[in-house]
Amino acid sequence: MEKFKIVNSTAIPLEIENVDTDQIIPARFLKATDRKGFGENAFRDWRYHDNGTENTDFILNNSNYSGTILVAGNNFGCGSSREHAAWALTDFGFKVIVSSFFADIFKGNALNNGLLPVQVSEGFLKTLHKEIKNNPDIELTIDLESQIIAIKSLQLSENFEIDTYKKTCMINGYDDIDYLLSKKKSIVTFETTYKLHKN
């Protein structure tokens, strides 16, 4: 996993609530057996009309907006556990997703792929949407070390929470497998006592 540092970028405002992982990557694109290439079909049915032409009304097709930060609506990533959703978003080029609320499984999947879910207050999310729409060139800063999301030019900022362990993993590029393998001995010991206890 890539190490996560500070992200300074313009952002794309996706003001839709309850975006489920079926929208992020529809099931018909889940037939691939590796992790690459899902970005091409990210938000496929919102980005394209049925005849394959671009839906110019959809924010990801609006050339005014670009960047590695997606500022989404409430309850982002609900539904299916498909990690393909996180792969599609990173492959599309996102490094950070901002929302006022993330679904559990998506949040875990994002963190396991170096995609930072930043949970902000409803009020701050509204402000972000408003300011980005006012000025699509405005830059957001996400500083994981200090757990701050900010628009420095407007002196707007908010702190965000992240599990200490996960933060260390993101900053250093570690993943859970490395950690779990280092605990193999305790796991084997647990198995022995656990089996005795249960029978």
Next chain:
Amino acid sequence: MGKTLFDKVWDSHVVDTIENGPQILYIDKHLIHEVTSPQAFKELEERNIPIFRPDQIVATADHNTPTTNQHLPIKDELSRKQLEQLSENCKKNNITLYQLGHKNNGIVHVMAPELGFTQPGMTIVCGDSHTSTHGAFGSIAFGIGTSQVAQVFASQCLLLTKPKSLRVTVNGKLKNGVLPKDVILYIISKIGTNAGTGYFCEYAGEVFENMSMEGRMTVCNMSIEMGARGGMIAPDEITFEYVKGREFAPKGEDFKKKVSYWKTLPTDADALFDKEYHFDAKDIEPMLTYGTNPGMGIKISEYIPESSDASFEKSLAYMNFKKGDSLIGKPINFVFIGSCTNSRIEDFRVAANYIKGKQKANNVTAWLVPGSKQVETQIIKEGLKTIFNDAGFELRQPGCSACLAMNEDKIPQNEYCVSTSNRNFEGRQGQGSRTILASPLMAAATAIEGKIIDITKQLN
């Protein structure tokens, strides 16, 4: 202070706790399927890490399989390759696989309980959000992402922060025609699609105590639709009776020992929950969804609510419904009875009981897709297939099918489908399709009438 059912199962599986961090949770059973496992196998292979406990893994092919002509080679090349990859991975790693056509093949959440893999007090994971189904047995069961599938492959453990506890109590007696599916759709419509996020849910009260195991599975299956990672119901005599004698269930003395342990699992009377909801069974009616998330549900007697919220408007525009409309009388051309929510034998009995002696409406295409080979066999054995065929219904072969439309079973653009599945998201059943979630009884009635009817009028 007492412990909850969830606490008891969770605490007994904690290997270690990281200071200011997550816990290492031991996993008893790991279920896998073709769609969310290949990248995990590949990752371990690339990192040269062996699979730690292959005998605790069971695999099935379900998401991306055809529901007709399963004996023939799969036409879609990508789908065929995905299934071949699963076979190859399982063979290489000594993992039990019930591939297409095997007598134990089926949807992962139908197959595992019916074979007795699912037992009370266990921790069970699968790369599928509806793994919550297995919580019906009083186990901690939840969906995981592919990175976590790789973690369980490598260590039989996961790093997790213990979720908060939530209890939904429903007391009283359900009205005629109100099925477990209606109960869970009602609960989600009341508390919303994110009320359970960060929580593990326990369902308690007379309604669940009196429910069959299959009904309990339907309820727990949809826990994820209110955001909860999982849902649980305390194991009782109904649970023990269901588990007893199944192929992979403990036998003889071992079973007795297990039962006495399982009896210690229910939530203590003085245990406290972080959040509680209470509902009355008499307030529940047959339910339907009108929008594009499972929380957008109404009773059959109700009207689509008013709201000026932009996401609500977008949802209604997608469904081509209007605020204040009733769904009764809406013409419907597609009906799907299947999915890990409602594809067990009781679901087909309910449908057959209603359909018997009637004829499917001409405008309706109705797909009945059993959850497993065993369910399919049982449908034939009980003579239900004859009832379905006589009424003009098509009984297909087992799989996830039109629930997620990954295979050929897709609902066409702009068409409504009254479906017993679990998600009514945009395009879930095919690009541009419009899903109305309902019970198998409501689905069967819609297929006969060719439109949505108030089933309660026929029953009372």
